[in-house]
Amino acid sequence: MMDPQKLLQELLKISDDDKDITPKQAKIIQAAIEIFAEKGYASASTSEIAKRAGVAEGTIFRHYKTKKELLLSIVSPMIIKFAAPFFAETFIRQVFKDHEDKGFEELLRKLIQNRYEFVKNNVPLLKIVLQEMAFHPEIQQAYKQVFTEKVLPKFKKMVEYYQDKGELRNDFSVDTTIRLVINTAVGFMVTRFIVMPDYPWDDEKELENTIQYIKDGIFS
Amino acid sequence: MMDPQKLLQELLKISDDDKDITPKQAKIIQAAIEIFAEKGYASASTSEIAKRAGVAEGTIFRHYKTKKELLLSIVSPMIIKFAAPFFAETFIRQVFKDHEDKGFEELLRKLIQNRYEFVKNNVPLLKIVLQEMAFHPEIQQAYKQVFTEKVLPKFKKMVEYYQDKGELRNDFSVDTTIRLVINTAVGFMVTRFIVMPDYPWDDEKELENTIQYIKDGIFS
Amino acid sequence: MMDPQKLLQELLKISDDDKDITPKQAKIIQAAIEIFAEKGYASASTSEIAKRAGVAEGTIFRHYKTKKELLLSIVSPMIIKFAAPFFAETFIRQVFKDHEDKGFEELLRKLIQNRYEFVKNNVPLLKIVLQEMAFHPEIQQAYKQVFTEKVLPKFKKMVEYYQDKGELRNDFSVDTTIRLVINTAVGFMVTRFIVMPDYPWDDEKELENTIQYIKDGIFS
């Protein structure tokens, strides 16, 4: 038995894909993340990446056959990591068995808090994913697959479960409910970290308000 | 006196920036919109735009000094148009005087429906704005200015007004309330037209659900 | 009616493919021929070609999408031109009707002399063809097609005709005869212009000897 705090923390470290990486390679990835995030994949030049990584341009291509492969090597693991909480086999069982009493609200709170921390620690990477998804079918594909195979099914079960319990309104379809929740959560993070990162956010309060909003809307 | 239906319709046609445009220029803009939306500004080549427009490469540069000027000539008016409803002097007065009885919900409904139609008719253009805003400070600036000077003040007044009336919960700050509403509305449209345009949407219902969600959240 | 001298001269100028060519383009082709011949296609750099042509490197790619296209635009017409004498409809008829009295020897003499002049005037180009054929299937294909469809059939008719007349030995198959003749003629030219261009050749005598050799071998 594990308390949910720990559970979700666990789920983050899904893959250690940073193994077998030379120091130069690590510097390349770091530089690439920065520059891709700053100017976008298409406008980033491998020569600039090499310069910032303190590496010869050729070194990039020794490790990544193409510039695109470099992008994907950065972006692919992100998708999985972002959906990580939904990967754990135990996740949904935990929810139902040990913590059902706490209800959907508590589950939501944990989830959003956890993903909030994740996003906070991976802003440039997520910027890249958001930007480049639009133009790279491979990324869309990967995202779609993870979402429809891993995230959606579990999310659906959750929503159905709490709808049956009468905790969630059931005049919204499951899909609609999920869409609204995800929109609100993701929207918060995008606004918080990407659109207006410089606004003087009171994160704790804003997080709580967001959860309340999802719960009750804005009407009194 | 004007009924709100007409009011909002009016607000759409703010600027006729399609004046004094040669047919070739129009074809260039059309082609540019398509290609910028398809592959992004950085990956779009002026030669491809010229080809699709059925124009010589030089012709583009006769009308737009640089490729970036072409982008801005496309993007700039969009920002104003998207915020159009908030531009009309009469807008807020209308709200307060003639139609206060209908309440925030009705106002919201009109606004969202109207912007929904607008987005529906300008998907590629909005794709471009969303994508390129990240990398072009000029666009961010323009957006920020319009938002803080035009949209935000009026939105604030509205929210304050309805909070005072007790129609909106006031444990949320005005800013937070606005953020949540805009997030939900924009999130819907982005999901609807950009992320999942091929999903079999029941637009009317989804629109209504979104409004209800803003109002009441998802809890029963 | 045309005397065979003129006939063969005519056949040389098959296509004027140098039309619609800008002066820069002409200089590019000239430079490319020189450099391809000097160092081979693979070792020739487009930047060097541009330099020698007095043109920006980009200009090359405005006219030829790829370096290979530049090569083919040079090589392709050569193949046809080299086989030119066999293209004329009237060629073989001329041989049979008006000049049969002169026999195979005279025909051979005219042919070899004519091709000798052609080769003499196109040494670098032929060097390129010989070298690059080995590595470019497109060139092999083109050569094969021209040879099997145009050259071989007419050559066969000629040899058969003179074998029937008893002028040529018929213990050699037609194919073998053709191979031996072409080998000897081509071999002469390759030796003369490519292998040992600096040897003090007495061209007229050597040409005549080659013809005699084909006729009588080297035994007394």
Add this chain to the structure above:
Amino acid sequence: MMDPQKLLQELLKISDDDKDITPKQAKIIQAAIEIFAEKGYASASTSEIAKRAGVAEGTIFRHYKTKKELLLSIVSPMIIKFAAPFFAETFIRQVFKDHEDKGFEELLRKLIQNRYEFVKNNVPLLKIVLQEMAFHPEIQQAYKQVFTEKVLPKFKKMVEYYQDKGELRNDFSVDTTIRLVINTAVGFMVTRFIVMPDYPWDDEKELENTIQYIKDGIFS
């Protein structure tokens, strides 16, 4: 005293340059021969050679200082081996003393048959020599030296001898005679193994025809 059969067989194994070669080195040479023959020296990359040889890139440069040295280490021995029959001191003496009765024809036959076997067993290597000679002065030099110092003198003596005997026509200069013979023989092999290796050759007959052609020409 040695019968000529054996003599010529002997001449083949002139140098055992395969000594002191590590297994890796042998694999490198084998891979290099294949790849040089397939795509030409300039288009062959050391990394591809290393890969096909199952060796690290660095290993190639441990044995051969440069890519070119690798080429020369492959090509140089070929030149000597191809001219091998003319190297043996005893060769010409054999011809004159023991076997003069058999005449030039028999000598030619032996020579051509022997070289035919050699070429047959070394097609890729000869392809490389033919291709690269054009661009590498070192190879030309080596070839020229071997040819003028070893092959030509002996060949000249032979031809002079048989001209004096009245067996060969003497209205052809010695040089011309040699050129014609070599052209015909080499031309056959190039056609046989390089230009048209897939043609259904009747080697024995074609070889014999070639010899007859050299002897008697093609006229009846």
Add this chain to the structure above:
DNA sequence: CATGAATGAGGATTCATTCAT
């Protein structure tokens, strides 16, 4: 106004070669 040839800087990528392990 419109054209399209020309430009040259810059892009991604390749490759022979070096060197620390």
Add this chain to the structure above:
DNA sequence: TATGAATGAATCCTCATTCAT
């Protein structure tokens, strides 16, 4: 001896922009 990561010059090619017609 063998490795393979690292190099950086060189390669082919693209592209925004200019300008003479």
